[in-house]
Amino acid sequence: MNLYVAGVGTCLPDRQTAEEAIAANRYDAESARVDGVRSACVETERYPAELAAIAGQGALAMASGRDIGTFRAVFHSYVDYQGAHYWQAAPYVALHTVGRQVPSFDVVQECNGAMGALELGRRFVTGPDDAVLVTTGDRFDSPWVSRWYGDQSVLADGGSALVLSGASGFARIxxxxxxxxxxxxxxxxxxxxxxxxxxxxxxxxxxxxxxxxxxxxxxxxxxxxxxxxxxxxxxxxxxxxxxxxxxxxxxxxxxxxxxxxxxxxxxxxxxxxxxxxxxxxxxxxxxxxxxxxxxxxxxxxxxxxxxxxxxxxxxxxxxxxxxxxxxxxxxxxxx
Incomplete structure (x- = not known):
């Protein structure tokens, strides 16, 4: 399998501590004790697609200087609202990372989204001339979800990204x-x-x-x-x-x-x-x-x-x- 990881990037906003959430009546002390989560990244201004694009730019910067091939696709995954209704976020991410003409796809597979996107992305990497960008982005402040009482987790905001290459990278898959x-x-x-x-x-x-x-x-x-x-x-x-x-x-x-x-x-x-x-x-x-x-x-x-x-x-x-x-x-x- 000639698949490589050529770069990774993140955009993680400031943390809100569990103690701060308790003081603000968003969390309770017993849940904090049981969950063991000390803090969560919380974004109040930028939307998930923006966080993903920033993370993607970071992954591209890490991959710069390597011969990684030409980008064939962008896959953007997420769980919650991205910043607009009836809109795909992946083209925004692609535009602000690898350009206007690279095909892009939204991947919605809940918490397996990024890894599932890797599975899909490798189909576009058929040789050393090919590369794919995979990004993630979420912001859990929607009215239908309570961040500190997530699905067996504390939900956090942020973006991440990975460059998948058929030519070279710092790690081989x-x-x-x-x-x-x-x-x-x-x-x-x-x-x-x-x-x-x-x-x-x-x-x-x-x-x-x-x-x-x-x-x-x-x-x-x-x-x-x-x-x-x-x-x-x-x-x-x-x-x-x-x-x-x-x-x-x-x-x-x-x-x-x-x-x-x-x-x-x-x-x-x-x-x-x-x-x-x-x-x-x-x-x-x-x-x-x-x-x-x-x-x-x-x-x-x-x-x-x-x-x-x-x-x-x-x-x-x-x-x-x-x-x-x-x-x-x-x-x-x-x-």
Missing amino acids: LSLSTMADNSLEGEARGGEFAGAQQPPVDFDAMRKRFHAKDLPMLEHYGRMAALFSSSLRRVLDEAGITAADLAFAIPVVTTAARAADIADRFLQVPIERTNWEFGRTTGHLGTGDQFAGLHHLITTGKARKGDRILLLGGGTGYTITSAVLEMLEDSEDIA
């Missing part, structure tokens, strides 16, 4: 895999359809309703666990490694208990080798946790030549896309 179980899609809508004008989403109530009416909780999470395990086994096997060979793993950012469960039970790596310590300061960036986590490893000098790094997505539906990267350079030679 050893494996890239997508698996799904569409029988699980109903959990994210509580097993029911509803009109567009709704009060703020109560994720816990929807989940309980779905488990009571459609699929018992134990069976639901059994199917998710099987999908998770199968996906992880496939991507590691295709890379020719085991979990013990991973220097770092970057899954979706959730809460303290779920982060520990993912690290211990599924990934079988110490939580210190995941993105949790960073992610608990940013919150859950919609579709952007993996690219932001990789960017953090690079810019803080933690990733070293030869390291194998797992990027692990997962979005309601339920779809999991994962990738194993091998670092070809030390961090200080990249950023």
Whole structure:
């Protein structure tokens, strides 16, 4: 597989601490204690597409100086409102990063969006002359969602981006895999359809309703666990490694208990080798946790030549896309 990561970028606004959110009556102390999230990125002016474009420019800057090929497409993923109704955000991102004539596509696959876009993007990278830009952007201040009471997470604002190249990069993609179980899609809508004008989403109530009416909780999470395990086994096997060979793993950012469960039970790596310590300061960036986590490893000098790094997505539906990267350079030679 001749696929490389040539650049990553982020646009992360200032953090609001959990204590500040509690003082403003947006959060409660017990949830803060249980969730273990210290702060969340909060944007009040720029819209998600703008955040994504800034992150994309950062990824392009990191990739500059390399022969990465010609950009064939831009894929922009997100979870929530982008800044206008009946509008695609991807063309805006493309215009402000790679130009007027590069085709662009919005990808809406919930929290697996960025990783799913990688899966789609690699179809455009057929050789060393090809490159793709993948971006993410979200801002969770819509009236239908409560940031500090997200879906088993604290929702955060920001943009991230990754340059995928068929020619060169600081990391090579050893494996890239997508698996799904569409029988699980109903959990994210509580097993029911509803009109567009709704009060703020109560994720816990929807989940309980779905488990009571459609699929018992134990069976639901059994199917998710099987999908998770199968996906992880496939991507590691295709890379020719085991979990013990991973220097770092970057899954979706959730809460303290779920982060520990993912690290211990599924990934079988110490939580210190995941993105949790960073992610608990940013919150859950919609579709952007993996690219932001990789960017953090690079810019803080933690990733070293030869390291194998797992990027692990997962979005309601339920779809999991994962990738194993091998670092070809030390961090200080990249950023």
